[in-house]
Amino acid sequence: MLSFILRRLGTMALTMLCLTMVVFFLINLDPNLKKLAISQTEMHTSAEQLENWLVNHGYRQNFFSRYGQWLGIVPKQPVTDPATGKPARRFAFCNDPVEPTFSGVLQGDFGCSTKFKTTVASKLFPALSATGILMFWVLMVMVPISLLIGILAGMREGSRTDRTLSVASIASTATPEYVSGVIFTVIFASWLGLLNGSAASASRGITFYNFTLPVMTLAIYGIGYIARMTRASMVEVMTQQYIRTARLKGLSFGSVVVKHALRNALIAPFTVIMLQFPWLLTGVVIVEVMFRYQGFGYTLVEAAGNNDIDLLLGCSLVSVFIVLITQLISDVGYAFLNPRIRVQ
Amino acid sequence: MQLEYIGAFNVVLGVLARFWPVWIALVLVMGASFAYKKRLGLYGQLFDSSVGIVGVGICLFWLFTAIFASTISPFNPLAQIPIMKDALPGAVEPQSGLVYLFGGDKLARDVFSRMVYGSQIVLIIAPAATGFALMVGITLGLPAGYYGGRIDTVLSFLANLVLAFPVILLFYLLVTPGIMETPIPYAMAGLFFLFPIIFFSVLSWTRYKKRPDRLYILLGLTLIIGGWVYAGLVFDADPFRIIHIDPNQLNIFVAVVFASSPGVFRIVRGLTMDIKTRDYVAAAQTRGESPWYIMLWEILPNARGPLIVDACLRIGYTTILLGTLGYFGLGLAPESPDWGTAIKDASRLLRSFIHPALPPTIALMSFVLGLNLLADSLREQSMKD
Numbered sequence: 001m002l003s004f005i006l007r008r009l010g011t012m013a014l015t016m017l018c019l020t021m022v023v024f025f026l027i028n029l030d031p032n033l034k035k036l037a038i039s040q041t042e043m044h045t046s047a048e049q050l051e052n053w054l055v056n057h058g059y060r061q062n063f064f065s066r067y068g069q070w071l072g073i074v075p076k077q078p079v080t081d082p083a084t085g086k087p088a089r090r091f092a093f094c095n096d097p098v099e100p101t102f103s104g105v106l107q108g109d110f111g112c113s114t115k116f117k118t119t120v121a122s123k124l125f126p127a128l129s130a131t132g133i134l135m136f137w138v139l140m141v142m143v144p145i146s147l148l149i150g151i152l153a154g155m156r157e158g159s160r161t162d163r164t165l166s167v168a169s170i171a172s173t174a175t176p177e178y179v180s181g182v183i184f185t186v187i188f189a190s191w192l193g194l195l196n197g198s199a200a201s202a203s204r205g206i207t208f209y210n211f212t213l214p215v216m217t218l219a220i221y222g223i224g225y226i227a228r229m230t231r232a233s234m235v236e237v238m239t240q241q242y243i244r245t246a247r248l249k250g251l252s253f254g255s256v257v258v259k260h261a262l263r264n265a266l267i268a269p270f271t272v273i274m275l276q277f278p279w280l281l282t283g284v285v286i287v288e289v290m291f292r293y294q295g296f297g298y299t300l301v302e303a304a305g306n307n308d309i310d311l312l313l314g315c316s317l318v319s320v321f322i323v324l325i326t327q328l329i330s331d332v333g334y335a336f337l338n339p340r341i342r343v344q
Numbered sequence: 345m346q347l348e349y350i351g352a353f354n355v356v357l358g359v360l361a362r363f364w365p366v367w368i369a370l371v372l373v374m375g376a377s378f379a380y381k382k383r384l385g386l387y388g389q390l391f392d393s394s395v396g397i398v399g400v401g402i403c404l405f406w407l408f409t410a411i412f413a414s415t416i417s418p419f420n421p422l423a424q425i426p427i428m429k430d431a432l433p434g435a436v437e438p439q440s441g442l443v444y445l446f447g448g449d450k451l452a453r454d455v456f457s458r459m460v461y462g463s464q465i466v467l468i469i470a471p472a473a474t475g476f477a478l479m480v481g482i483t484l485g486l487p488a489g490y491y492g493g494r495i496d497t498v499l500s501f502l503a504n505l506v507l508a509f510p511v512i513l514l515f516y517l518l519v520t521p522g523i524m525e526t527p528i529p530y531a532m533a534g535l536f537f538l539f540p541i542i543f544f545s546v547l548s549w550t551r552y553k554k555r556p557d558r559l560y561i562l563l564g565l566t567l568i569i570g571g572w573v574y575a576g577l578v579f580d581a582d583p584f585r586i587i588h589i590d591p592n593q594l595n596i597f598v599a600v601v602f603a604s605s606p607g608v609f610r611i612v613r614g615l616t617m618d619i620k621t622r623d624y625v626a627a628a629q630t631r632g633e634s635p636w637y638i639m640l641w642e643i644l645p646n647a648r649g650p651l652i653v654d655a656c657l658r659i660g661y662t663t664i665l666l667g668t669l670g671y672f673g674l675g676l677a678p679e680s681p682d683w684g685t686a687i688k689d690a691s692r693l694l695r696s697f698i699h700p701a702l703p704p705t706i707a708l709m710s711f712v713l714g715l716n717l718l719a720d721s722l723r724e725q726s727m728k729d
Binding site for chain 1: 509516518521522660664667668690717720
């Protein structure tokens, strides 16, 4: 088991290395750098001045040395101030080292955000914790509801309950966040006036009034999918021999479902729930933009829209890490939960 | 000047009346399908369940809407008639006397016409992108599953690499105005669009290797048609100027194919690994058939059931992806009538006007729902066999 986890961690590190390099390459394409230079300098600068700005801020160094510096395996060189000729900080607003040091992601330095004029870490981590709160409530709503729907539907395959709930869950998988968000806002905020259509005030304090709509919107797309997986798994379990045996020895239907079927039926949904995280990431971006909640997704969109290279790299690193770690947890957890699977 | 309005009942009647070509086509196709459902194979079996009928009905409805868009919509989707700015549903346009059935948006365009034209964009890009993703996934998934070993390791690693990208990040990196100045989208298009040509060439080569008369015709056709489409799409150099694609649409297309082909790859690989242990594959191997013959003519036909179901779901998912792109204003032109862009524009003004937001959301939802119902009923039918 341990060697399996270690091997998976190795693959994960390799994947992350490849992915960050691809992201680094795509973000640092020439048109993107030019746009960054234009947004960071005064209006009406000549092409030559833009080029100078890029050289002065170290964007014109060799690709691999820049990637190495960002990663922290090549010492980060301070730039030379063109006026004095002395080494200077790359950006005045964050504490870049003035002498060459190893200072990259591996050392915990995520760089400088050009849009927010601060270090990436001081922007990214509060945003992540805000999104963490949102995710927590989404999971608290999504998991119990979807498991309940799935179990009720899968208990008696082909019954009227099953058909109704199945169509309802298909409908929910057909409703992406930007659709359900609009519909819920129209119903609950515009018509009924019960809830707030904006979660901007939620960063100061979460209330039922301002937080329900984002949580509902984010949960609804996942509910259908998890419920369908639970239903499929439940249907399969209910056809097993041991369920028939339990019924034949005279146990009531309810107790067969709760005591015998449920535990085995919940193994597959565990994997599905873990693998929902990457999908939730996209949903988080949509929902946070739609309801103006200052979290991770909002930061990602701001970073991408403003060519904020270091911040976008930080965001990609976090999201790729989340995807890979949930994959790992789902594999390991599956092996733990299901005694029939033994990892060599 | 005061606008005249017609009542809610008349709006409903008006909408139903505008869709007249769709109703006629629907009645004809559904009636014919009902009458001949015994002879139509898998498609005919769909009409045995109510879920299947509803699914087929919704999909056909949007298909015909896209085909007859110019007849159905009363106004040009891009035309702005200033007096109709933010008009409520049922407002009568004074000059032509036609009705803004679903009202006007903030740029005074007809919401109904935009919804109808939006279906065209979705119904062209989503199935086509899914088709290309299927080609890429099948051509790479078959050898990965059949040979295993090093090919499998390398291809699976690459597929997992793409799958580890959150879709939204992928789009923010791949669908930007900046990237169109670089050769990256064209290189990717050049790579992806090769796969259908390779696929069909190998398909005819393995089948008719011993019969040159058929082989040369098929290969020639594949190469001529494939090369023509390829030149038109990738280099925009179609000698007859029929096939043409906007650079930003090409960019979207490539990004969507890139995002969904690893999923197809994984499914095809899994199916191949399962099917290659069957007896008929062993029989073909004993006969001395070539590996590619076995993959394309023995394994692939037997994997078609799950692949068709997946294709249906995937078209729906691609529709959602296109909506996401529109919602974030990536790739598509800002005045484009597609549903995602319309939802984005309307959702910013929900506090003052809600009517421009509802038609595109309901359209997108119903189309994806139709595809999902179709996939569900296809799955049930193929399980019965």
